[in-house]
Amino acid sequence: MSPAHDDETPPPGSEVTAGLRDEHALILRGTVALERCGARLAASGGSDPVEVDRLTALLAFFRDFADIRHHGKEEEALIPSVISSGVAPNADTLRDVMDEHLLVKELLLQLTSGDRATLVAVIPRFAGFLREHMQLEERVLFPFVERTLDAATKLRVQREFDQIDARAGTAEAFASYERLIDELLVPLNELGVSPTR
Ligand SMILES: [Fe+2]
Ligand SMILES: [Fe+2]
Numbered sequence: 001m002s003p004a005h006d007d008e009t010p011p012p013g014s015e016v017t018a019g020l021r022d023e024h025a026l027i028l029r030g031t032v033a034l035e036r037c038g039a040r041l042a043a044s045g046g047s048d049p050v051e052v053d054r055l056t057a058l059l060a061f062f063r064d065f066a067d068i069r070h071h072g073k074e075e076e077a078l079i080p081s082v083i084s085s086g087v088a089p090n091a092d093t094l095r096d097v098m099d100e101h102l103l104v105k106e107l108l109l110q111l112t113s114g115d116r117a118t119l120v121a122v123i124p125r126f127a128g129f130l131r132e133h134m135q136l137e138e139r140v141l142f143p144f145v146e147r148t149l150d151a152a153t154k155l156r157v158q159r160e161f162d163q164i165d166a167r168a169g170t171a172e173a174f175a176s177y178e179r180l181i182d183e184l185l186v187p188l189n190e191l192g193v194s195p196t197r
Contacts, residue, residue: 016154017142019161020078023070024134026178030066031127033184034058038123046116054184055119059112061177066130067108069168071101074137077160081153082145093140100133 015021037058041051079094107126111119149157 015142015146016149016157016161017078017145020070020073020142021138023065024138026181027062027066027070028131028134029181029185030058030061030177031130033181034062034123035127036184038120041116042120046120052116054180057177057180058184059108061180062108063112064169065174065177067101067105069164069174071104072168073161073164075101076164077157078141078145081149081157082141085148085153087148093136093144097133097137097141100129100136104130104133 034055037051037054041048041055044051075098079097082094104126107122107129110122111126114122
């Protein structure tokens with residue numbers, strides 16, 4: 001999904017947004033796992049307890065990892081640093097990103113508090129929307145950040161990212177989410193289908 005790096009963009013590994021791109025990759029895999037579990041739950045008439053348990057764990061991942069941790073980094077550290085720089089990628093991009101985070105939160109609420117029919121119905125919209133949101137950030141916001149912010153600002157943003165990581169949860173907890181998603185995507189891998197599309 002990541003766009004090719006052009007001459008203006010530092011290579012991966014030296015970017016302050018590199019960690020966010022890594023998180024996108026895991027969230028992207030999570031959306032595929034979510035869609036697969038949702039489709040299996042729908043095929044069972046909403047009654048398969050194994051899929052219900054898997055979906056409950058996946059939704060906890062989207063809440064803890066995608067919303068609280070990942071969007072927290074973008075909203076509390078990255079976007080304020082862009083605003084402080086005095087130059088925005090364009091008038092609408094930052095507002096769009098923030099508005100989309102709110103919609104992700106709203107859809108997550110529907111997924112976690114609705115009945116199983118709602119769950120099955122909302123999953124495709126949630127997964128597709130989240131993918132489009134990450135594409136917008138990778139196409140527009142992240143390259144802008146890398147080109148525009150100076151080294152001292154990037155260092156400060158990285159420290160804020162580290163603080164949010166420490167506040168949001170343990171590395172072990174997130175590793176367990178990663179294992180869950182890997183396990184759910186094993187059948188895809190065995191078929192030679194890329195889970196990241
Ligand atoms: Fe975002
Ligand atoms: Fe993001």
